[in-house]
Amino acid sequence: MTFYKYQGTGNDFVVLDNRDGSLQLTQEQVAFLCDRRRGIGADGLMLLQLKEGYDFEMVYYNSDGREGSMCGNGGRCLVAFAQYLGVVENEAYFIASDGPHKAYLKDRLVHLQMKDLDAIEDLDDASFMNTGSPHYVKQVEALQDLNVFAEGRAIRYSDRFKAEGTNVNFVEHLPENQLSVRTYERGVEDETFSCGTGVTACALAASRAGYQSPVKIKVLGGELQVSFEKESNGFKNVFLIGPAVQVFKGEITL
Numbered sequence: 001m002t003f004y005k006y007q008g009t010g011n012d013f014v015v016l017d018n019r020d021g022s023l024q025l026t027q028e029q030v031a032f033l034c035d036r037r038r039g040i041g042a043d044g045l046m047l048l049q050l051k052e053g054y055d056f057e058m059v060y061y062n063s064d065g066r067e068g069s070m071c072g073n074g075g076r077c078l079v080a081f082a083q084y085l086g087v088v089e090n091e092a093y094f095i096a097s098d099g100p101h102k103a104y105l106k107d108r109l110v111h112l113q114m115k116d117l118d119a120i121e122d123l124d125d126a127s128f129m130n131t132g133s134p135h136y137v138k139q140v141e142a143l144q145d146l147n148v149f150a151e152g153r154a155i156r157y158s159d160r161f162k163a164e165g166t167n168v169n170f171v172e173h174l175p176e177n178q179l180s181v182r183t184y185e186r187g188v189e190d191e192t193f194s195c196g197t198g199v200t201a202c203a204l205a206a207s208r209a210g211y212q213s214p215v216k217i218k219v220l221g222g223e224l225q226v227s228f229e230k231e232s233n234g235f236k237n238v239f240l241i242g243p244a245v246q247v248f249k250g251e252i253t254l
């Protein structure tokens with residue numbers, strides 16, 4: 001089987017062309033392909049499929065092999081893959097688990113429209129929202145010293161979240177409209193180098209503290225931007241902007 005490896009700000013993915021519909025992967029097979037010691041290694045796996053009314057369909061799995069919800073960095077990588085395959089040129093309209101998405105490529109960056117957000121839920125010392133995937137957002141200081149794995153895991157397995165799980169983002173507010181974000185990802189059950197739906201959540205939460213669109217976000221694997229329009233109750237025209245790179249192509253036997 002031919003596979004491709006992509007990464008977007010260090011969030012990495014196995015990408016498979018399933019336009020002929022021949023691939024049907026089990027949870028064990030996805031987990032094997034994403035295994036960094038026994039397989040290819042990735043935070044997630046995506047299938048590019050055809051779907052009537054759209055340029056393509058995005059099917060996303062977390063590295064544990066379970067079908068995940070929306071993945072922002074993955075979506076950007078899949079748009080780059082669709083362009084590589086000749087499925088789209090510089091614009092794309094595709095369907096993912098959370099609904100339709102528009103995207104365009106400009107200056108080597110993929111601009112991916114994320115779903116509108118109706119509301120941000122306020123918790124005691126954090127906020128919670130769904131930007132395609134569920135995200136807990138907690139503002140901290142000295143982010144570089146934080147044990148993201150331990151603290152993120154404690155929240156992900158807390159009573160409120162343990163059944164469905166949640167991604168957990170720790171955000172430090174920096175000057176000049178910038179944020180620094182580190183994320184514990186559900187389904188990977190570890191800190192990753194970047195999480196697109198997570199930085200989107202952090203930018204929207206920060207807009208309530210006066211941050212203006214576009215917000216610049218530093219993550220372990222690079223830099224992303226989030227632009228948005230604020231409405232009375234929520235946000236629309238939310239875009240996640242950043243690089244998406246094909247790293248290599250290979251063959252693997254299942």
Ligand SMILES: N[C@H](CCC[C@H](N)C(=O)O)C(=O)O
Nearest residue numbers: 068071072073133195196197
């Ligand atoms: N890495 C992702 C999120 C993957 C979603 C996943 N971890 C879940 O919610 O199950 C992103 O760039 O948005």
